[in-house]
Amino acid sequence: MRVRSRVLAGVAGWVLAGTLLTGSQAGFVASADEYAGTTVVDEEAPLIPNDAVRLRIIANSDSPEDQALKRQIRDRIIDEVGRRLRGAGDRQQARQVIEANVPIFTLMAAQAVKEAGYSYTVKTDYGRVPFPTKVYGNNVYPAGEYEALRIVVGEGKGQNWWCVLFPPLCFVDLANGDAVQAKDMEAKSEPLATIEVPAGENQTAQMVQVRLGIVDGLKSLFEKIGEFLKSLFA
Known part of the structure; x- marks a missing residue:
C-alpha cells in the first residue's frame, strides 16, 4: 500500500511539473480576444519583413514522386542562392543577384528533373507572385502577392x-510543406478560435483555426499517465 501511495505521489508531481513545463512553453500564446490582428505571435518563430524576397516551388502534382522531386529542386536552389547571396549586403543587392541568375536557377531545376527521369517543363520567373496562407509555429502569414x-x-x-x-529564413527551416496546418499540433484537438486573416492584393480573406499548444500538450501527458496507472493497478 505504501508503495502505491508513493507512486501516486510521484505521479502527482509529474502532473504538476508537466503542467508548469507545458505552460511555460505556451507562454507566448495570446488569449482568444487578442486574435483580432493578422498574426498569432510566437516569439521563437521568424517574422517575415514586408519587403522580403521569397522562394516558391510548385510541384507537378501531389504524387509522392513529384513531391520528392520538388524537394530535390528546393535543396539545389537554396544551396545555390545561399552561395550567390553571401556578398549581398542589403535587400536591393539580393534582388539584383537573384533576378540576374534566374536562367541559372531554371537550368538547375531542369537538370534535377532530367536526372530524376522526368520530362517536365520548368518555368521560372521573378516578381510579384501569389502565395497561399501559411502557418508556421503560431504565426499566420496571410495569402497575397x-x-x-x-x-x-x-x-x-x-x-x-x-x-x-x-x-535567409530558408536556412532555419521556415517551411517543410504547405499550410494551413500548424506544426506539432494534434489534428483531433478542438481549435481555440477561428480567426479571419486579412488577405493581400486581389485575394479574399481566409478563415484559419488557431490551437492552444498547452491543451494538446496536457492531453498527451494525461493520456500517458492514465496508461501508466492502468498498468500499475492491473
Missing part, C-alpha cells in the same frame, strides 16, 4: 513549398 522567385514544375498542380531567401 509577394516578391519572389517562383519555380513551376510541369503542370504546377501539386502542393507548393516556400520560404524566405532574403533575409
Whole structure:
C-alpha cells in the first residue's frame, strides 16, 4: 500500500511539473480576444519583413514522386542562392543577384528533373507572385502577392513549398510543406478560435483555426499517465 501511495505521489508531481513545463512553453500564446490582428505571435518563430524576397516551388502534382522531386529542386536552389547571396549586403543587392541568375536557377531545376527521369517543363520567373496562407509555429502569414522567385514544375498542380531567401529564413527551416496546418499540433484537438486573416492584393480573406499548444500538450501527458496507472493497478 505504501508503495502505491508513493507512486501516486510521484505521479502527482509529474502532473504538476508537466503542467508548469507545458505552460511555460505556451507562454507566448495570446488569449482568444487578442486574435483580432493578422498574426498569432510566437516569439521563437521568424517574422517575415514586408519587403522580403521569397522562394516558391510548385510541384507537378501531389504524387509522392513529384513531391520528392520538388524537394530535390528546393535543396539545389537554396544551396545555390545561399552561395550567390553571401556578398549581398542589403535587400536591393539580393534582388539584383537573384533576378540576374534566374536562367541559372531554371537550368538547375531542369537538370534535377532530367536526372530524376522526368520530362517536365520548368518555368521560372521573378516578381510579384501569389502565395497561399501559411502557418508556421503560431504565426499566420496571410495569402497575397509577394516578391519572389517562383519555380513551376510541369503542370504546377501539386502542393507548393516556400520560404524566405532574403533575409535567409530558408536556412532555419521556415517551411517543410504547405499550410494551413500548424506544426506539432494534434489534428483531433478542438481549435481555440477561428480567426479571419486579412488577405493581400486581389485575394479574399481566409478563415484559419488557431490551437492552444498547452491543451494538446496536457492531453498527451494525461493520456500517458492514465496508461501508466492502468498498468500499475492491473
